[in-house]
Amino acid sequence: MVLNNITAFQFFGSVALGLLCFKIVNKFLPWIYVNIIGPKFLGPKLNIRSIGGWAVITGSTDGIGRSYAKALAKRGFSLVLISRSLSKLEDLAKEIENEYKVETKIIDVDFQDSVGIYDKIKAGLEGLDIGVLINNVGVSYSYPEYFLTYYQQNPKFLLDMVSVNIHSVTHMCALVLPVMLSRKKGLIINVSSSSASIPAALLSLYSGTKAFVTKFSEDLQTEYRDSGITVQCIKPGFVATKMSKIRASLSCPTPDTYVASALNMLGYTTTTPGYLPHNFLQISCDFMRYLTCEPFVSSLFLNYLLKIRKNALKRLNQKK
Numbered sequence: 277m278v279l280n281n282i283t284a285f286q287f288f289g290s291v292a293l294g295l296l297c298f299k300i301v302n303k304f305l306p307w308i309y310v311n312i313i314g315p316k317f318l319g320p321k322l323n324i325r326s327i328g329g330w331a332v333i334t335g336s337t338d339g340i341g342r343s344y345a346k347a348l349a350k351r352g353f354s355l356v357l358i359s360r361s362l363s364k365l366e367d368l369a370k371e372i373e374n375e376y377k378v379e380t381k382i383i384d385v386d387f388q389d390s391v392g393i394y395d396k397i398k399a400g401l402e403g404l405d406i407g408v409l410i411n412n413v414g415v416s417y418s419y420p421e422y423f424l425t426y427y428q429q430n431p432k433f434l435l436d437m438v439s440v441n442i443h444s445v446t447h448m449c450a451l452v453l454p455v456m457l458s459r460k461k462g463l464i465i466n467v468s469s470s471s472a473s474i475p476a477a478l479l480s481l482y483s484g485t486k487a488f489v490t491k492f493s494e495d496l497q498t499e500y501r502d503s504g505i506t507v508q509c510i511k512p513g514f515v516a517t518k519m520s521k522i523r524a525s526l527s528c529p530t531p532d533t534y535v536a537s538a539l540n541m542l543g544y545t546t547t548t549p550g551y552l553p554h555n556f557l558q559i560s561c562d563f564m565r566y567l568t569c570e571p572f573v574s575s576l577f578l579n580y581l582l583k584i585r586k587n588a589l590k591r592l593n594q595k596k
């Protein structure tokens with residue numbers, strides 16, 4: 277009887293262990309393929325050159341947007357560069373035309389002014405065979421801060437951030453999708469942020485707008501997958517740009533390194549951190565959530581962001 281019990285115990289134990297191993301392998305192997313083996317050794321699953329036509333990039337004069345502009349020009353795309361500063365747009369257009377021998381068009385708009393700018397963009401895109409849209413433009417807080425404090429200092433920031441981070445994405449998609457649908461192919465890359473899915477108190481409005489971008493992208497992909505449209509939503513951690521004000525390192529790549537990596541991940545999943553070390557940030561966070569609990573992990577991140585806030589305020593006070 278005891279032997280039978282032990283045998284039954286061993287039997288069910290082995291089944292449970294087998295199921296656990298199956299679950300781990302079932303999750304782990306696809307993850308390794310999608311994030312490491314595929315992008316690193318096989319290259320992108322979607323051949324971006326086969327899409328062809330013009331590429332439209334918002335926020336193209338600096339950081340990640342500028343790197344996308346150059347990476348696409350290198351692959352032979354004609355570019356529509358959209359940003360705020362006309363002189364920076366003119367300089368970049370000249371630089372790209374000289375270096376990559378491709379056609380460029382520039383459109384200077386401030387995405388904070390929701391009213392009227394989309395008519396100007398629509399007119400600028402008229403008649404172009406658009407294959408790629410990079411919804412990159414975005415603004416964040418100058419330093420982590422409590423929502424209400426930021427609002428009291430600058431009430432307009434609520435509307436501005438929503439206009440730049442959300443309205444730009446929805447309106448630009450609405451403008452280019454009809455052309456993409458008529459040519460039965462197209463690629464839309466929406467730039468979200470890791471803050472959309474890891475705790476980001478003191479950046480609450482920014483992270484909220486980026487969570488919108490992620491969800492919108494995923495559902496848009498489902499709506500238009502069968503019409504030949506690919507949507508990729510990238511969720512970077514820190515990238516060394518003017519926005520992050522952080523120097524480049526392994527965990528904070530240059531925008532060129534980041535964009536090269538994200539382009540290699542095209543076609544594997546709709547949403548991706550786009551860069552392996554940023555995958556690990558997400559995984560570590562999920563693992564900590566699994567081992568402990570959400571409030572504990574949120575308070576760890578809060579303490580980290582409070583330290584950044586304290587240093588930023590110190591620097592601001594020293595400048596006064």
Ligand SMILES: NC(=O)c1ccc[n+]([C@@H]2O[C@H](COP(=O)([O-])OP(=O)(O)OC[C@H]3O[C@@H](n4cnc5c(N)ncnc54)[C@H](OP(=O)(O)O)[C@@H]3O)[C@@H](O)[C@H]2O)c1
Nearest residue numbers: 335337338339340360361386387414469514515517519520
């Ligand atoms: N850097 C990071 O660590 C990081 C992390 C996660 C997500 N992201 C996301 O990545 C995207 C690009 O960020 P980035 O770091 O490359 O930014 P960045 O270096 O600050 O460059 C922003 C670009 O957007 C343009 N821009 C800003 N506000 C604009 C407005 N109101 N109207 C028109 N153009 C405007 C800028 O034009 P001007 O040159 O004229 O200012 C510039 O070309 C953003 O969506 C951001 O949220 C960045």
